[in-house]
């Protein structure tokens with residue numbers, strides 16, 4: 001399994017150096033919008049038309065700031081965001097699939 005050797009917050013991005021020698025940069029906004037928890041899946045990945053009829057997720061500037069990153073079970077990272085949201089468990093696999101637009 002490929003695991004993160006090093007993680008750094010660089011400006012608005014999370015830089016991850018993986019054990020296969022690659023380095024990945026993920027914008028914090030992307031990372032937050034792709035939060036894999038059930039709540040975000042329901043509220044953020046809904047079709048734009050559907051969102052018009054439901055309240056927008058309460059995201060603010062703090063929502064895109066990382067307070068802490070904690071490894072979970074050797075296969076994932078739990079990220080705590082500036083607005084207190086910490087339900088997302090980002091598996092290494094999932095993180096590696098997030099591509100910068």
Ligand SMILES: [Zn+2]
Nearest residue numbers: 035037040088
């Ligand atoms: Zn979430």
